[in-house]
Amino acid sequence: MALWQNNALISLWLGRPTYAGTALRLDFVEAAPKELGERVSTMPFVIAGLAAYALIIGARQIRIMHPINETVRNHYATFGYTYEPKDDYLYRELL
DSSP states (O other): OEEEETTEEEEEEEEEEOTTSSEEEEEEEEEOOGGGSOOOOOHHHHHHHHHHHHHHHTOSEEEEEOOSSHHHHHHHHTTTOEEETTTTEEEEEOO
């Protein structure tokens, strides 16, 4: 998923379904630093996009794989994700 604002790329996310198809993985996340200019928060758009795609493929869970540090894990937790330390990912169940 690529997000643009005013003809500028502000965020890029890459993921795939798990091999069993029961979850949608988010493997790579990048966003333009706010120091380069004001931009909207990208997380609400990404959550909506991930949820829509997961529902289309029949996945029951979204996983954010291998968060880089505790600060990042805590940021995702504010959006309803739970950390699974054994396999180093955050997850959120879909209804």
